[in-house]
Amino acid sequence: MMQELRRKWKGWILVPAILLGLAIGLTVYVVNNPGGTMAARMLTYPSIFRYLREHVLMVLVSCLLAIGAGVPIGIMLTRPRFRSIGRVVENIVNVGQTIPSLAILALFFTFLGRGFNTAVFALWLYSILPILRNTYAGIMSIQPGIIEAAHGMGMTPLHVLGRIELPLAYPVIMAGVRTAVVINVGTATLATFIGAGGLGDLIVTGISVGRPIIIFTGAALSAILAILLDHILGQIEERLVGS
Amino acid sequence: MIKLENVTKIFPGSEIPAVDNLNMEINEGEVCVLVGPSGCGKTTTMKMINRIFEPTEGKIYVNGEDISKINPIKLRLGIGYVIQEIGLFPHLNIAENVATVPRELKWPANKINQRVDELLTVVGLDPKLHRNRKPSGLSGGQRQRVGVARAMAADPPIMLMDEPFGAVDPITRARLQNEFLRLQEQLKKTIVFVTHDIDEAIKMGDRIAAMREGKLVQYSDPNELLSSPADEFVANLVGRNRSIKRLHLIRAYEAVRSNVPFLEKGDSMESVREKIEDSELRAVLVVDDRQKLIGLVSADDIKKDRGAKVAGDLAQEIENYVTDDATLNDALSVMLNLGEGYVAVVDDGHKLKGTITLGDLLEVVKDDDARAAS
Known part of the structure; x- marks a missing residue:
């Protein structure tokens, strides 16, 4: 019981607090010690907060939409009716995953123009892939005897999915979501190239004006954001599996 | 109770029928054992009875009703089902596993709980100790017991069992078989039992259906199967030491x-x-x-x-x-x-x-x- 409490405290409070503390400490430090007027103009509280907000928004919106699309499509492909095209789709997804993320952003920039929406759309498409693939693989990897037993005992297909297949595939699906989110945080730094803002603005500006402290701020904040989101998802996963 | 009429099953993409024009009748309260080498169609035959597979030709009747006209979900809820390797749900505990069919039938929670405890006791597992364990925490023999309990949960008149005691050591298997026969003596369920082990067939069956390449070769009680095998295939199946095999038939x-x-x-x-x-x-x-x-x-x-x-x-x-x-x-x-x-x-x-x-x-x-x- 004590151990359980300590583990929960560590997972939900301590680790996130350390990461947040690190991010805040870093921000306070660079704003107070910009080391020059050029950097000082970039590194103010409102601007850093705006970049961060844009970044988080891009990641959250695209990831939520990706879960909303990837999981249902993945489930659909495992149904008997669509199982024959499942493999084909899986291969397409695997090929899609090898396209560089910058190329995807650039591609949609040519069709959809610049801005936040284009970035979200490209990120969405890119994060569907691991979620869809893991949903499909997670369900397909369940021992066939288990599913047959469920059907054979008279469970309705919907109950087989909800009570047997999804709970068993859940860890694999969650792993897909975590991969998608981590990749997404990284890829979102490239959104600056199509004018969608985010922490990438800091990095690219830092490079062009040759001020390492600006680059460092953008890079460190996006890294902390990735670790934090991954950690929280891990906690959610553990909580649902453990119950 | 269960009647198969000219049942043939040809799987898509295959030329040879898995089950070939099968006719048989299984009486109420009897254990009918389907026995034969692997690929003889015994499991396919069993799975057509709860419509996991649909026959290509022919009809199957349960209680005189053509099962192709019954909703498969409704049909299956009335038929207990134990498969090879048992197929327990690894993420659910023992009580939840056993409660699968009652939950589908929407029994009230306290009735389900009562039934689960009762069943675990019947199959020789202490409910207090085992209710909340996961299947991975059980021995092979205990898992098979849970599988049988789960199939009996809603007290179905018919049970289909596909090598239910297959995955345990011989000593545990003999004990499970004896317990099961003792239980069957009281419950008098109609049971279709699939096995490749002729000794198990002789021990468990009231009637034995020896199958080969999708065809029913002999359908008789164990004594007759041993004393007058229909052909060389059945004679080989029961083996040379038939007299010793008869020892399976007699209880202490x-x-x-x-x-x-x-x-x-x-x-x-x-x-x-x-x-x-x-x-x-x-x-x-x-x-x-x-x-x-x-x-x-x-x-x-x-x-x-x-x-x-x-x-x-x-x-x-x-x-x-x-x-x-x-x-x-x-x-x-x-x-x-x-x-x-x-x-x-x-x-x-x-x-x-x-x-x-x-x-x-x-x-x-x-x-x-x-x-x-x-």
Whole structure:
């Protein structure tokens, strides 16, 4: 019981607090010690907060939409009716995953123009892939005897999915979501190239004006954001599996 | 109860039928064993009865109703189902596993709980200890028990069992089989039982359907299968030592010799000596005041321990005993394993029923040979 409490405290409070503390400490430090007027103009509280907000928004919106699309499509492909095209789709997804993320952003920039929406759309498409693939693989990897037993005992297909297949595939699906989110945080730094803002603005500006402290701020904040989101998802996963 | 009429199953992409024009009838309250080598169509036949597979041709009737006209979900909820490797749901605990069908039938929670405890007790698992365990925390034998309990949850009149005792060691398997037969004697379910093990078929079946390449070769009771195999295939299936196989058919309570001399633990040394002198084996079994078996006194024991006053002081515990629902084959393996010429037979309360000797087994085998020859 004590151990359980300590583990929960560590997972939900301590680790996130350390990461947040690190991010805040870093921000306070660079704003107070910009080391020059050029950097000082970039590194103010409102601007850093705006970049961060844009970044988080891009990641959250695209990831939520990706879960909303990837999981249902993945489930659909495992149904008997669509199982024959499942493999084909899986291969397409695997090929899609090898396209560089910058190329995807650039591609949609040519069709959809610049801005936040284009970035979200490209990120969405890119994060569907691991979620869809893991949903499909997670369900397909369940021992066939288990599913047959469920059907054979008279469970309705919907109950087989909800009570047997999804709970068993859940860890694999969650792993897909975590991969998608981590990749997404990284890829979102490239959104600056199509004018969608985010922490990438800091990095690219830092490079062009040759001020390492600006680059460092953008890079460190996006890294902390990735670790934090991954950690929280891990906690959610553990909580649902453990119950 | 279950009737198959000209049933043929050809799987898509295959030329050869998996089940070929099968006709058979399974009576209510009987265990019908489908037996044959792998690929003979026995599992396919079973899975057509709960519509996991649909027959390509022919009809199947349950209680006179054509099952192709019954909603598969409704049909399956009325048929208990145990598959190979049991297929327990690994993420659910034992109670939740057993409650699968009652939950589908939307029973109230307290009724489900009560039923789960009752069933776990029936299959010999302590509900308090096992309810909340996950299947991975159970031994193979316990998992098979849970599988059987799960299939019986809503008390279906029909059960389909596909090698339900396949994945355990021979000793556990024999015990599970005996327990299951004892249960079946009370429950009288209609059971379709699939196995590739002819010994299991002979032991479990009221009727045995020997199958080969999708066809039914012989459908008869075990005695007939052993004494007059329909053709060479069935003869090979049952094997050469048919007389010994018949030992699977006879239970210890049918063959036990109950008039053997025995001692109560309070008996005086005088009567101990007297009875040992009289016995062929120069040893006598000892029971307590409730007729429960304690052990054995032999002539040597008397010599060794001169201070003993009553039979109970001398009794040595023995291992060569079987319960009365064991088959004679079980009794024979106990004798061979322990190198003894006899076994004691006890009931499920460990009360002494009598003994069976190697000679008795020979008599049984000889009688049958004589009957088969005539």
